[in-house]
Amino acid sequence: MTIYLPIAELSVNIFIVLGMGAAVGFLSGMFGVGGGFLITPLLMFYNIPPVVAVATGANQVVASSVSGAITHFRRGTLDIKLGLVLLAGGLAGASIGVLIFSWLRRQGQLDLVISLLYVVFLGTVGALMLMESLNAMRRAARNEPANLKRPGQHNWVHRLPFKMRFKKSKIYLSVLPIIALGFAIGILTSVMGVGGGFIMVPAMIYLLRIPTNVVVGTSLFQIIFTTAYTTIVQAATNYSVDIVLAFILMLAGVIGAQYGVRVGQKLRGEQLRALLGLLVLAVGLRLAVELVITPDDLFSIAIGG
DSSP: OEEEETTTTEEEEHHHHHHHHHHHHHHHHHHTOOSHHHHHHHHHHTTOOHHHHHHHHHHHHHHHHHHHHHHHHHTTOOOHHHHHHHHHHHHHHHHHHHHHHHHHHHHTOHHHHHHHHHHHHHHHHHHHHHHHHHHHHHHHHTTOOOOSOOTTOOOGGGGSSSEEEETTTTEEEEHHHHHHHHHHHHHHHHHHOOOOHHHHHHIIIIISOOOHHHHHHHHHHHHHHHHHHHHHHHHHHTOOOOHHHHHHHHHHHHHHHHHHHHHHTTSOHHHHHHHHHHHHHHHHHHHHHHHHSOOSOSOOOOOOO
């Protein structure tokens, strides 16, 4: 069964798109990431134009994140105060990111830059997460104590000024690195169509020393509003949000996220990080291959703007 996408200007199989949305929603709930790092490349692999894939992928992230965040809120594993500070930086970063996105599109370099950013970020983050999780599992198998610092222990981040107490997370931390992290994620959301959870979750755990049990829910909370804002601005500025495609992805993503949260609760932290690392690496490698292999059509005609 095919359906026509008015903004992407092509027909797609509705069941394939539903499958993409459900799979990404499942992973969103399982790992605490928005899923944009997956849905945008998947849409590009399915021949959706990158400019539409980025803007519409951000829209789908909203639905998956809402579903997962509600579940974490009910379980008391969401720090709203911390999420609001992250959001302040995220909205500022998203505004700058949309301007960068529009400029790259006018220069005709948007597709290349998006692919390169995905290869670099996914390859780096995926490799680091996989190595760390494998080391953690190896130490657990040998009954060796973990050498990671516990939440609450201090590093250079904790010596920064403008500190604020976050009772739910049980930390006393400067708002500067939190806002900076949100700002960076906001830019990535606008330019790459990602929620940024694949960077935010490790950064909150290893850099800011926030307890793992509240990281996932808080990450999803921030992702909801940053991606929603990005979607609105992208639609108004670049006219690149395909509402038909977005609705199909959102519908499937909400359902998938509920099952993902249940599965994620049954796995240990290092197992979740290893699976996420493998997934991130696989997507990055797939995009890297696309950049270097000779395409079927060496030349194409496209209309810019």
